[in-house]
Amino acid sequence: MSMSTLSADRINKIIDSYSADRAASLAVLQEIQAEYNYLPREALEQVSERLEIPLSEVYHIATFYPHFTLRPRGEFCVRVCMGTACHVNGAPRILEACERELGVKAGGSTEDGAFSLEATGCMGACAQAPIMMVNDEAHPQMTAARVPDVVFECRCKLPEDK
Numbered sequence: 001m002s003m004s005t006l007s008a009d010r011i012n013k014i015i016d017s018y019s020a021d022r023a024a025s026l027a028v029l030q031e032i033q034a035e036y037n038y039l040p041r042e043a044l045e046q047v048s049e050r051l052e053i054p055l056s057e058v059y060h061i062a063t064f065y066p067h068f069t070l071r072p073r074g075e076f077c078v079r080v081c082m083g084t085a086c087h088v089n090g091a092p093r094i095l096e097a098c099e100r101e102l103g104v105k106a107g108g109s110t111e112d113g114a115f116s117l118e119a120t121g122c123m124g125a126c127a128q129a130p131i132m133m134v135n136d137e138a139h140p141q142m143t144a145a146r147v148p149d150v151v152f153e154c155r156c157k158l159p160e161d162k
Contacts, residue, residue: 010035011043015050022051029062037077038069066121074109074116076154078102078134080142083122085129090143094130095119097144101151114158115151 014031018024025047032043039062048055062068080086080095095106098117104110106119125131128140132150139150 008046011046012050015047020050022053025051025053025058025061026065029058029068033068037073037075038071041070072109072113074114075158076114076134077116077118078132078151079118079120079123080106081121081123081125081129081131081133082119083126083129085126086122086131089129091130093144094132094142094147097147098132098151101147115154 011032014035015028017031018028028047028051029039029044032047033039036043044058044062045055047053048058051058062070078098080091080098082091082095095117099105102110102115102117104115104117106117109116123131123133125138125140128138130142132139132142132147134150134154139146
């Protein structure tokens with residue numbers, strides 16, 4: 001993705017909304033990720049330059065926090081909790097069902113850019129184990145048998161060209 005696609009002006013507006021304050025670097029990165037669904041390299045370089053933070057430090061922040069990603073995510077980010085409670089209640093089978101249904105391994109995205117699949121650490125919803133998230137929507141007490149239905153619901157929400 002080139003900077004023209006990213007819109008250097010939009011990134012500057014995000015940075016300016018925090019008064020180009022170095023202390024707000026985490027919030028700036030969160031807003032950029034919300035805008036682009038990941039943290040593009042060009043955006044990290046711009047943040048480094050504008051906030052006068054070494055690029056290595058910006059990358060450290062972007063890779064330290066697990067909710068940040070340096071790779072584009074699909075329109076629907078499917079996350080399967082692999083924490084202890086979820087694992088013992090069938091999360092590995094749910095993840096396998098997602099991989100089969102989406103045709104992509106955990107950590108990857110579908111070719112059409114519609115879905116990303118992630119195996120995550122504990123999501124803190126142990127009482128609802130096993131849990132799967134699709135973007136911000138929780139699917140508690142998930143089963144492998146329900147995966148095709150959830151994926152179908154998502155596909156119905158996609159534009160015709162996906």
